[in-house]
Amino acid sequence: xxxxxxxxxxxxxxxxxxxxxxxxxxxxxxxxGGYTTALAYQDEALEYSAIRNSATVYDLxxxxxxxxxxxxxxxxxxxxxxRNVAKLTVGGVQxxxxxxxxxxxxxxxxxxxxxxxxxxxxxxxRHLNWLEDSAFGFDVTIxxxxxxxxxxxxxxxxxxxxxxxxxxxxxGLKPFRMAExxxxxxxxxxxxxxxxxxxxxxxxxxxxQALGLWDLLFQAGALHGLRPIGSSTLNMAxxxxxxxxxxxxxxxxDTCVREDRLRSPxxxxxxxxxxxxxxxxxxKAALAAQRDHGTRWSFVxxxxxxxxxxxxxxxxHRQKTEVGVVTGAIWSPxxxxxxxxxxxxxxxxxxxxxxxxxYALRELHYEKLMMPARVVDRxxxxxxxxxxxxxxxx
Amino acid sequence: xxxxxxxxxxxxxxxxAAAHRLAxxxxxxxxxxxxxxxxxxxxxxxxxxxxxxxxxKVMQLAAHGLALAEPNLATTALSPDGNHLRLEGPVGxxxxxxxxxxxxxxxxxxRARLLRFAAVLSPLNHMAPPRIAKGVGNPLVKLAMxxxxxxxxGAKDFRELGRILxxxxxxxxxDELTSPLLKGALAFEAALGGWLGPRSxxxxxxxxxxxxxxxxxxxxxxxxPKGGMVALGAAMAASATAAGVTLRCNARVARIIVxxxxxxxxxxxxxxxxxxxxxxxAIAPKTTLLTLVVARHLDAGLVxxxxxxxxxxxxxxLHLTLREAPDFRGAQLTDRLLIAGSEHDVERSYNPVKYGxxxxxxxxxxxxxxxxxxxIDGKHHxxxxxQFAPHAxxxxxxxxxxxxxxxxAQLEAHAPGIxxxxxxxxxxxxYDIETRYGLPGGQWHAGELSVEQMLFLRxxxxxxxxxxxxxxxxxxxxxxxxxxxxxxxxxxxxxxxMEAE
Numbered sequence: 038x039x040x041x042x043x044x045x046x047x048x049x050x051x052x053x054x055x056x057x058x059x060x061x062x063x064x065x066x067x068x069x070g071g072y073t074t075a076l077a078y079q080d081e082a083l084e085y086s087a088i089r090n091s092a093t094v095y096d097l098x099x100x101x102x103x104x105x106x107x108x109x110x111x112x113x114x115x116x117x118x119x120r121n122v123a124k125l126t127v128g129g130v131q132x133x134x135x136x137x138x139x140x141x142x143x144x145x146x147x148x149x150x151x152x153x154x155x156x157x158x159x160x161x162x163r164h165l166n167w168l169e170d171s172a173f174g175f176d177v178t179i180x181x182x183x184x185x186x187x188x189x190x191x192x193x194x195x196x197x198x199x200x201x202x203x204x205x206x207x208x209g210l211k212p213f214r215m216a217e218x219x220x221x222x223x224x225x226x227x228x229x230x231x232x233x234x235x236x237x238x239x240x241x242x243x244x245x246q247a248l249g250l251w252d253l254l255f256q257a258g259a260l261h262g263l264r265p266i267g268s269s270t271l272n273m274a275x276x277x278x279x280x281x282x283x284x285x286x287x288x289x290x291d292t293c294v295r296e297d298r299l300r301s302p303x304x305x306x307x308x309x310x311x312x313x314x315x316x317x318x319x320x321k322a323a324l325a326a327q328r329d330h331g332t333r334w335s336f337v338x339x340x341x342x343x344x345x346x347x348x349x350x351x352x353x354h355r356q357k358t359e360v361g362v363v364t365g366a367i368w369s370p371x372x373x374x375x376x377x378x379x380x381x382x383x384x385x386x387x388x389x390x391x392x393x394x395x396y397a398l399r400e401l402h403y404e405k406l407m408m409p410a411r412v413v414d415r416x417x418x419x420x421x422x423x424x425x426x427x428x429x430x431x
Numbered sequence: 432x433x434x435x436x437x438x439x440x441x442x443x444x445x446x447x448a449a450a451h452r453l454a455x456x457x458x459x460x461x462x463x464x465x466x467x468x469x470x471x472x473x474x475x476x477x478x479x480x481x482x483x484x485x486x487x488k489v490m491q492l493a494a495h496g497l498a499l500a501e502p503n504l505a506t507t508a509l510s511p512d513g514n515h516l517r518l519e520g521p522v523g524x525x526x527x528x529x530x531x532x533x534x535x536x537x538x539x540x541x542r543a544r545l546l547r548f549a550a551v552l553s554p555l556n557h558m559a560p561p562r563i564a565k566g567v568g569n570p571l572v573k574l575a576m577x578x579x580x581x582x583x584x585g586a587k588d589f590r591e592l593g594r595i596l597x598x599x600x601x602x603x604x605x606d607e608l609t610s611p612l613l614k615g616a617l618a619f620e621a622a623l624g625g626w627l628g629p630r631s632x633x634x635x636x637x638x639x640x641x642x643x644x645x646x647x648x649x650x651x652x653x654x655x656p657k658g659g660m661v662a663l664g665a666a667m668a669a670s671a672t673a674a675g676v677t678l679r680c681n682a683r684v685a686r687i688i689v690x691x692x693x694x695x696x697x698x699x700x701x702x703x704x705x706x707x708x709x710x711x712x713a714i715a716p717k718t719t720l721l722t723l724v725v726a727r728h729l730d731a732g733l734v735x736x737x738x739x740x741x742x743x744x745x746x747x748x749l750h751l752t753l754r755e756a757p758d759f760r761g762a763q764l765t766d767r768l769l770i771a772g773s774e775h776d777v778e779r780s781y782n783p784v785k786y787g788x789x790x791x792x793x794x795x796x797x798x799x800x801x802x803x804x805x806x807i808d809g810k811h812h813x814x815x816x817x818q819f820a821p822h823a824x825x826x827x828x829x830x831x832x833x834x835x836x837x838x839x840a841q842l843e844a845h846a847p848g849i850x851x852x853x854x855x856x857x858x859x860x861x862y863d864i865e866t867r868y869g870l871p872g873g874q875w876h877a878g879e880l881s882v883e884q885m886l887f888l889r890x891x892x893x894x895x896x897x898x899x900x901x902x903x904x905x906x907x908x909x910x911x912x913x914x915x916x917x918x919x920x921x922x923x924x925x926x927x928x929m930e931a932e
Contacts, residue, residue, distance in 0.1 A: 137732055138731070173726050173738060174726025317728050319732070320730060
């Protein structure tokens with residue numbers, strides 16, 4: 038009766054698990070979308086250092102992946118998502134988002150055009166019902182392929198060199214483009230994408246090639262400072278890059294209970310994605326009305342005085358009026374600054390006399406700090422090497 | 432070909448009412464009708480019970496040929512033993528026959544209360560549904576007046592209205608009455624055209640909507656137009672044409688043209704394109720959104736909700752040609768005849784339909800128009816609405832045959848020998864009605880009239896004020912508030928909403 042014992046091990050293991058398990062000296066695991074994933078492997082400071090100074094791998098398998106294919110695939114995705122899919126050529130990748138009828142964000146993610154009529158959506162949350170519902174009237178097939186793909190994120194200044202040493206000719210690959218290679222008895226797709234605001238790639242293959250890929254990379258990266266990183270470190274890098282995560286920086290509309298917590302792309306700093314001229318898409322009328330009337334909420338980057346992370350801090354105007362909340366914050370080692378991202382009432386989004394109320398737990402007592410916060414542009418950190426093609430030999 | 436600024440899809444009562452009003456206000460209106468003659472769903476109905484008084488007056492239907500053969504038709508609830516119950520006057524004002532003394536008084540009180548409640552709610556029929564939001568221009572004074580009139584009925588009635596509004600007809604009748612024939616007739620009446628049995632929750636509200644109608648100023652009356660309900664459709668068409676509307680029959684719309692994210696006209700099934708900046712769809716909202724507009728021009732959530740719009744028809748239509756007049760054990764053939772022996776019979780005829788099967792003993796509303804006006808062929812014609820019939824049985828042809836047999840058995844039981852008089856018989860199942868009249872699921876009201884699809888939820892929340900989801904598109908069918916019957920109310924209300932633009 039082994040079939041009835043599944044509850045004893047409720048979390049799936051990713052195809053890289055034999056390697057991540059061996060590398061996880063801290064035995065620090067977390068549940069990401071039902072998968073056992075490493076929060077940290079050995080030393081968070083070294084892991085962070087590797088992102089900005091050498092190279093890192095991060096197990097991306099729990100990202101949700103859907104294949105969209107058929108004669109109407111492009112038209113379908115143009116109606117589903119905010120950006121213009123017609124402008125996405127084969128071999129290209131779009132960072133995009135989608136909303137419900139009311140213009141409230143469901144998720145953001147990356148859209149890969151694998152062939153003229155075949156795409157892949159890669160995102161944080163599960164959306165099969167929404168994608169299927171949206172498919173009514175279109176000649177498309179939606180396939181959930183999360184478990185059919187093993188994915189690793191290879192990020193950092195030496196990532197390109199490691200790929201070269203592993204035998205992949207990626208010199209011509211520009212940001213937001215992808216290329217196919219053979220790997221063992223299978224295939225490897227390499228896209229120049231990532232979540233760190235730095236030079237980096239995402240590697241997509243089949244589960245049977247996963248361990249071979251891991252070993253190949255670590256062999257090639259032995260002298261280039263390659264190390265695995267966990268979610269804690271990745272979170273630091275993505276905050277420095279000013280990138281948002283569904284469920285952290287906003288609550289997705291399909292699971293949001295409180296009406297006033299719903300957020301539109303215009304309120305989450307994603308208004309630039311919306312192609313108002315591409316024709317109809319789901320939520321367009323609602324978003325156009327919001328564009329014309331103005332948003333109640335805005336999403337901003339903040340620099341906060343001091344060196345105490347402002348995670349979860351409440352924002353005040355003149356230390357009195359509550360005007361927002363910090364959704365993610367760290368002390369940034371590379372910038373030597375205390376940075377944060379926050380939802381703030383649009384009225385106060387230009388900044389000026391904004392304060393963050395930080396509760397720092399120090400030996401079982403909260404130190405309450407009221408620190409000045411300055412609204413700044415995102416990303417907080419970026420580097421020319423992110424875009425340089427061919428990428429430098431570090 | 433002259434150019435039009437407005438195209439109305441469907442020459443049913445609502446399409447014609449909307450077209451007439453728009454044309455009278457100066458619009459150049461083209462009405463496109465798929466069938467060979469105008470009238471739409473009016474041809475399905477037996478009787479007039481809720482023709483909108485505004486429509487009747489402004490369209491001057493009397494001047495365009497509408498006359499009533501009988502403005503206040505009586506009903507006979509048939510008993511197989513000849514001990515019938517006769518209901519005369521609007522909604523059984525006077526009862527005679529198989530009814531207990533106690534029920535005479537009980538029914539008089541219940542009837543008066545129901546008519547009072549229906550009258551209080553009836554102003555809702557003449558306005559666009561309110562929206563559940565602030566600052567959206569709701570007619571607050573009108574709404575307050577409806578509330579006030581409800582309250583002015585007195586605490587007892589007001590409480591009673593609240594108590595019964597969402598309850599079921601079976602319990603309501605069971606609380607007050609005992610005579611099976613009376614309860615059967617009333618339960619059948621309340622369930623007509625719907626997909627709910629008498630014991631289904633929320634069957635009282637649709638009945639109150641039905642009772643809010645009127646014929647010649649008499650609330651709850653049943654009117655038989657000379658020439659049948661088809662004549663009502665024809666009078667409306669004549670009136671609309673006189674008001675300057677161009678009517679084209681045999682013109683089936685295949686697509687509503689959407690360009691630049693607004694409506695630009697329609698394409699007919701033969702490929703002809705007709706351009707107009709405004710398209711008013713007076714056919715079922717479900718068909719309009721999913722077939723004529725198509726999904727890619729609409730938000731995904733709206734399309735999903737439109738797909739889930741409930742449109743199940745529960746009524747079949749039977750037409751018999753008889754060699755001579757049948758004998759329903761002495762019942763007057765000019766009456767509306769009902770076969771609904773008890774409230775339980777009505778419920779039992781609904782049960783198998785829930786599972787896609789044919790009931791053994793369907794309830795029937797029988798009209799013999801030839802008892803009022805002889806037909807030129809000299810024969811008798813019997814028309815019956817048989818409830819309930821499955822809208823999506825596994826085997827459609829077998830279900831049709833079974834339904835015909837069940838109807839004939841019912842008729843034979845109440846009019847012995849009628850089977851031998853039949854020269855020809857035709858039965859339209861809900862799916863046949865869908866094919867012939869374009870009503871999804873063969874649903875009479877172009878979408879079920881039940882509480883979750885009424886008022887600001889009809890046809891769907893967000894598009895319940897007649898304005899469609901795309902600029903230039905308007906919805907004006909029975910699938911919109913206030914719903915079905917042959918009223919023209921939805922079309923008229925929609926035209927008013929368009930004027931307010």
